[in-house]
Amino acid sequence: MIIAADIVLPLSREPIVDGAVAIEGDRIQAVGPRQEVLAASASRRVLDFGHAIVMPGLVNLHTHLEYTDMGPLNESRPFLSWIQGLVAASRKFSREDWSRSAKRGVRLLLEAGITCVGDIVTFGPGLEVALEAGLRGISYVEAVGLRGNDPHEQVADVEQRLRWAQTLAEGKNLKIGLSPHSVYTLSSKVLEELGRLANERQLPLAIHLAETQAECQLVGAGEGELAEALRRIGGHDLVSSRGRGISPVEHIWRSGLLDQKTLAVHCVHLSEADVALLSDAKADVVLCPWSNRLLQVGDAPTLRLWQERVRLGVGTDSLASNFGFDLFSEMRLLRSLCQRQAAVGSGAMPVPSARDLVQLATLAGAEILGLGGDIGSLEPGKYADIAVVRAPGLAIGDPYEYLVAQAVRSDILCTIIGGNITYLASKHGG
Numbered sequence: 116m117i118i119a120a121d122i123v124l125p126l127s128r129e130p131i132v133d134g135a136v137a138i139e140g141d142r143i144q145a146v147g148p149r150q151e152v153l154a155a156s157a158s159r160r161v162l163d164f165g166h167a168i169v170m171p172g173l174v175n176l177h178t179h180l181e182y183t184d185m186g187p188l189n190e191s192r193p194f195l196s197w198i199q200g201l202v203a204a205s206r207k208f209s210r211e212d213w214s215r216s217a218k219r220g221v222r223l224l225l226e227a228g229i230t231c232v233g234d235i236v237t238f239g240p241g242l243e244v245a246l247e248a249g250l251r252g253i254s255y256v257e258a259v260g261l262r263g264n265d266p267h268e269q270v271a272d273v274e275q276r277l278r279w280a281q282t283l284a285e286g287k288n289l290k291i292g293l294s295p296h297s298v299y300t301l302s303s304k305v306l307e308e309l310g311r312l313a314n315e316r317q318l319p320l321a322i323h324l325a326e327t328q329a330e331c332q333l334v335g336a337g338e339g340e341l342a343e344a345l346r347r348i349g350g351h352d353l354v355s356s357r358g359r360g361i362s363p364v365e366h367i368w369r370s371g372l373l374d375q376k377t378l379a380v381h382c383v384h385l386s387e388a389d390v391a392l393l394s395d396a397k398a399d400v401v402l403c404p405w406s407n408r409l410l411q412v413g414d415a416p417t418l419r420l421w422q423e424r425v426r427l428g429v430g431t432d433s434l435a436s437n438f439g440f441d442l443f444s445e446m447r448l449l450r451s452l453c454q455r456q457a458a459v460g461s462g463a464m465p466v467p468s469a470r471d472l473v474q475l476a477t478l479a480g481a482e483i484l485g486l487g488g489d490i491g492s493l494e495p496g497k498y499a500d501i502a503v504v505r506a507p508g509l510a511i512g513d514p515y516e517y518l519v520a521q522a523v524r525s526d527i528l529c530t531i532i533g534g535n536i537t538y539l540a541s542k543h544g545g
C-alpha cells in the first residue's frame with residue numbers, strides 16, 4: 116500500500132512536498148517524493164489524500180481509556196470536588212460499563228490520529244480493549260487505595276494484576292508498566308514497596324505527581340484541603356506525621372520511585388530544586404495542559420522544564436478531565452504557556468518551535484515509552500504507524516506551524532497502525 120499527499124512529514128528529515136510512504140506488511144518500506152516511491156514500489160494500491168499532511172501516528176502519553184464515559188465530569192471544576200465525583204461515579208460502573216467506556220475511548224483516539232498511548236488501567240477492561248485494537252505503547256497497571264491497610268496484601272494484589280496483564284499482553288503491541296496512582300492515594304509504605312517492585316522487575320512506572328497545591332501542602336506539612344479530605348475518610352500517614360517538610364518530587368525520590376524509568380504525570384507545582392531533581396534523575400514528564408486548565412490546578416512550568424532538558428511528552432489525560440483527545444490543541448496551549456512564561460522571564464528565553472512541539476507528540480513521546488527505534492518518525496524499517504491530517508491551502512508556509520496553529524482532531528483523515536487502517540474518514544471510505 117502507498118499513502119500519498121501534498122506533504123509528507125517524516126520528522127527525521129525535512130518535509131517532502133508531493134510525497135508518499137510505501138508500506139509493506141506492518142513496516143514502512145520507503146518514504147520520499149511521490150514519483151520516486153511509486154517507481155520503486157511493487158504495490159499498486161495507492162491511497163492519495165491530496166491536500167493533507169502524512170505524519171507519524173500521534174503519541175498520547177497519558178490517558179485513562181476506562182474513564183472515557185465519565186464525560187459529564189469534564190466541566191471545569193476544582194480538582195478535589197472533581198476527584199471525589201470521579202470516585203463516586205466509579206462505584207456505579209460495572210465491568211461491562213468499563214469495557215464499553217474504554218471501547219469508545221479507543222475509537223475516539225483513532226479518530227484523533229493517536230496510535231500510541233501511555234494508558235492507566237485501573238479495572239482491567241481498558242487493557243483488553245486496547246490490546247484488541249492493536250494500540251501501541253504502555254498500559255500501566257494502577258495501584259490505588261488506602262483501604263485494607265496491610266501493605267503486603269495490597270502489593271500482592273498488584274503483583275497478581277501485573278501477572279494477569281503481562282500474560283494477556285504477551286506478543287502484542289502493548290508493554291506493561293506499573294502506576295502507583297499518587298502520593299496521596301497510597302500510603303507511603305505501599306508507595307515504597309511498589310517502587311521496589313518496579314525496580315526488581317524493571318517495570319516502567321507512571322505516577323500522578325505535583326498536580327495540585329494541596330498535594331504539596333499534604334507532603335510538606337500534612338495540611339491543606341487534601342489532608343482534610345483524607346482525614347475525613349480515615350487518614351493518611353502524611354497527615355498523621357504532619358508531612359515530611361519536602362516536595363512531592365523529593366518525596367518520591369526518597370521513596371525510590373524517581374529514576375529513568377519514571378514517567379511523572381502533570382508536574383504543575385515544581386520548585387527550581389524539583390526541576391533539577393527531575394532532570395538529574397533522568398525522569399520523564401508528561402504535560403497535560405488542558406486537563407490542568409479544566410481542573411483549575413494551575414499551569415506547569417513548561418518552559419523551565421524545557422530549558423532544563425527534562426524529557427517531555429504530552430498527554431490529554433482522560434475524558435473525565437478533557438473535552439477530547441486533541442493533541443493539536445494541547446500543542447497549541449503548550450506554546451501559549453511557553454510564550455507567556457518567556458514574557459515574564461528575564462533575558463532572551465527561547466521557546467519550543469512548532470517543530471519541537473510536533474516532536475513532543477510523536478518522536479519524543481515514543482522515546483519516552485522506549486519505542487523510539489520502532490515508531491515516532493516515518494523511516495524505512497519502522498512500523499507503519501501513521502496519521503493523515505487534512506490541510507487545505509497548505510501550498511504556502513510551514514507544515515509544522517500549520518499543525519500547531521490550525522489543525523484540530525476532526526482534521527484526521529486516516530489512522531494506520533502497523534500497516535492496518537484503523538480509521539478512515541467517511542469521505543475517503545471505499
Ligand SMILES: [Zn+2]
Pocket residue numbers: 177178179235323380432433
Ligand atoms: Zn491521570
